[in-house]
Amino acid sequence: MPSLTRLSPISVRRLTLALAFGALVSAPASAGPIPFDEWLEFGFTEAGTPATGCDPADPAGPFCTPSSGTPSTFLDAPPWTFTASGAGATLRITDAFFSGDRFEIFDFGVSLGLTSLPALDVNCGDDPVPCFANPAMSTGLFLLAAGNHSLTIIPTAALEGGGAGYFQVEGAAPVVPEPATLTLLATGLILSVRRRRAS
Numbered sequence: 312m313p314s315l316t317r318l319s320p321i322s323v324r325r326l327t328l329a330l331a332f333g334a335l336v337s338a339p340a341s342a343g344p345i346p347f348d349e350w351l352e353f354g355f356t357e358a359g360t361p362a363t364g365c366d367p368a369d370p371a372g373p374f375c376t377p378s379s380g381t382p383s384t385f386l387d388a389p390p391w392t393f394t395a396s397g398a399g400a401t402l403r404i405t406d407a408f409f410s411g412d413r414f415e416i417f418d419f420g421v422s423l424g425l426t427s428l429p430a431l432d433v434n435c436g437d438d439p440v441p442c443f444a445n446p447a448m449s450t451g452l453f454l455l456a457a458g459n460h461s462l463t464i465i466p467t468a469a470l471e472g473g474g475a476g477y478f479q480v481e482g483a484a485p486v487v488p489e490p491a492t493l494t495l496l497a498t499g500l501i502l503s504v505r506r507r508r509a510s
Contacts, residue, residue: 345391347400347482350383350439355412355466356473362414362464364388365475375475376408380438383477390461393480402453402462404478405443409434411470413449417463425467426451439477455480 345351354373355362364386365375375385393400404426406412410433416423430447442448449468464476 343387344393345386345480346384347393347480350378350381350477350479351386351391352377352383352407352439352475352477353386353389353464354473354475355414355464355469358466358469360466361389362466362476373473373475376437378438378477379436381440383439389463391463392459392461394459395455395457395480396482397457399457400455400460401481402451402455402478403443403481404451404453404464404476405439406449406474406476407435407437407439407442408474409471410447410449411468412466412474412476413468414451414476415465415467416451416453417465418455419461420463423453424451429468431470439479442477 352365352375353362354365354369354375356373363369363372365372366385368385368387371388372386377383377385402416402423404414404416406414406426406429410429411431413429414426416426426449429449433445433447435442435445435448443450460480462478464478
């Protein structure tokens with residue numbers, strides 16, 4: 312290979328672009344931040360094996376059946392990351408289809424806790440909203456502090472040898488001023504305008 316000092320500036324630029332493109336193509340795919348306020352579907356196999364996304368969003372994940380009711384999105388490869396605002400966020404998680412599965416949720420490798428104990432032989436279907444509301448299904452509700460989060464899920468029970476579940480990260484609602492606060496603000500604006508006209 313010729314030395315870089317003998318290459319013209321155009322050749323050096325081409326070589327640099329080729330190396331950068333090669334690095335991008337050979338780099339493993341990584342998950343991007345997840346959206347707020349959407350139900351997201353993940354897949355899992357046996358107990359103790361970390362959950363994945365769903366194929367084709369996560370090529371390493373299983374084929375998943377999308378929700379036939381509430382809109383949902385297949386997750387890509389974990390960890391699933393996001394940044395919660397100053398008011399924090401709420402994580403909702405539910406098993407789907409047949410009951411009997413249970414999950415432990417981790418944030419940067421630290422356990423947030425387990426979902427609820429499930430009943431057996433119940434089928435809530437493929438819609439995350441009725442599944443989350445069904446007391447027979449294993450569900451969880453976790454409050455998350457402001458800042459960065461990186462979620463992983465490990466099934467602690469998987470009766471059918473695998474399946475699918477959903478989670479949703481709900482962003483905090485914006486702060487809406489109280490009516491009394493709005494009245495004070497309006498009064499202050501009116502007085503300010505009157506003072507300007509008087510002077």
